[in-house]
Amino acid sequence: MYKYNDFDEAFVRERVAQFRAQVERRIDGSLTEDEFRPLRLMNGLYLQLHAYMLRVAVPYGTLNPSQMRQLAYIADKWDKGYGHFTTRQNIQYNWPKLADVPEILSALADVEMHAIQTSGNTIRNVTADHFAGAAADEIEDPRPVAELLRQWSTDHPEFQFLPRKFKIAITGSPNDRAVTKAHDIGLRMVRNEAGEPGFEVIVGGGLGRTPMVGKVIKDFLPKADLLPYVEAVVSVWNLLGRRDNKYKARIKITVHENGLDTFAALVEERFAAIRPTFTGVDQEILSEIATHFAAPEFISKATDAYDAYRLANPAFASWSDTNLAEHRAEGYAIVSISIKKHGQTPGDATSDQMRVMAELAEKYGHNELRISHEQNVILPHVHKSDLPAVYQALREADLATANIGLISDIIACPGMDYCALATARSIPIAQEIATRFEELKLEHEVGPLKIKISGCINACGHHHVGHIGILGLDRAGVENYQITLGGDGTEDAVIGTKTGPGFSYEEITNAIERIVLAYLDLRESSEETFLEAYKRVGMEPFKSALYDAEARAHAAE
């Protein structure tokens, strides 16, 4: 894992000191809110519905146990004993007091963390495949490049006043777990004909009010060209991007309005101009960074205990069926810890749970933790012989829910329970859907199904790429939920299609149940997933299940 050098340490400490003085000046009245607002946003501090909210960066979703413990400490000391993990692999505290925030930032700096550029019109936290460095299908660990991008983008003088925010995602695997096609820049590691690793570069993806699947601007970019090329893309957009209308400022609109070919030609021109100025220092830094990400010393030992426990304990077997993923090392597994027990808030972990996960990472997980964009926590390197012990500890901490990839593994933004931008609530909808399918005992039969919920058009809950997407809106002063079907956030990214009129807060869970029951009726076999079935039969059977039943019910009234 990356260790701060003297420069990083001094930079982060200096920012804390600056912010401390800025908060003091705001409180004593020397700064107006208009003056203070951009300063607090630069440090991840929002003002929400009921309180301030501090968004802390978890760079490319990687944490070590002492960082996780510090997050727990902060939750206890300055918040309400929990934190909320987000779809951008960050953690948010929902209840900090303004005067405490400098202390919180200082406590974060103690463990090499910060909240810099988690807001504002800057390059945000670079997100990565949460299985990076562990996945069996991976070409290379993308995190050294992600760290290089973090260092390059942090306080980059050219990119502090961008037309709008800018999000980069990176994966080292052909199976895209980082939703790269829904980012301003998506980087997918691929091999060229000579077998060398490089990147496919995708631009102009994004969700929000104008959802677009990113377009490939470069089939193969050699690794050594990555930084100048990314800089060229951001640089071209920085000049071309529309500052007259914030809804048209994102790069997806720039690429759409100018056309991919024109945009690509401008990028090539800019790239040719700046490439010579990259003299190789970035590559030296990259190789130094890469040493921090050396794979752990994997141990070779028998897995009999795992096999025996699977046979002896059906609950463990069920959990290992859903919550484990294939590891690249023999005898190892990737453990996804669900922080979405049925009825709980997706993405929330208590300070006690954080400490348990930190301890498990230390004892059984080569000191690594990850936050996934699906709002779960990952132990990327666990030997199978340790899984029974890990499972037992998770059970005791209420963290052993066997639902990864299933209907209750719902992404939900904070929605109008916290967010000042929201138009409706998301969290209680997620809670109710998860609880409903738990009561119906259907979710394992239904199989892989991704529900994603956003509480406004900005789509933090990724609803457009949910197999079932739910968007909460304010319709004439009442919460109303619009459904989309067929979205897909993988390498085959698709934006979901609206079913038709939305449903009330009271009706939305019934509507989702009707969709799922219709799927169970029409699927060809239990092997055919919801998404496959939707692709085969299209919208009509689901529409009929949704609206004809409703019409019948009204007719019967």
Add this chain to the structure above:
Amino acid sequence: MSRQFTPKVVTANHLLEGDAVWLTADDRWTRDMCEAELIEDEAHAEIRLLDAQRDAATVVGPYLVDAKEGENGPEPTHFREAFRTRGPSNYAHGKQVEI
């Protein structure tokens, strides 16, 4: 005939705590909306908003919002404002347990 003015309250977030507060008739900021001044006149509403904006050392982002007369004082008419009087629905946090 001019259109009917919908009664309003002035609300904002507290600078230090960040929580929702409402302006009272005697120029205090209250955490209990029932104590807020229900403003029935458009011109007076504008003046009260200006008063609130002058108090930038105490509150952030004051605005006028629709309200109605309730049993114990002003009540919200929109669900967003109702949530602001209570707190989140997923935990017993915020005003629903603090007031």
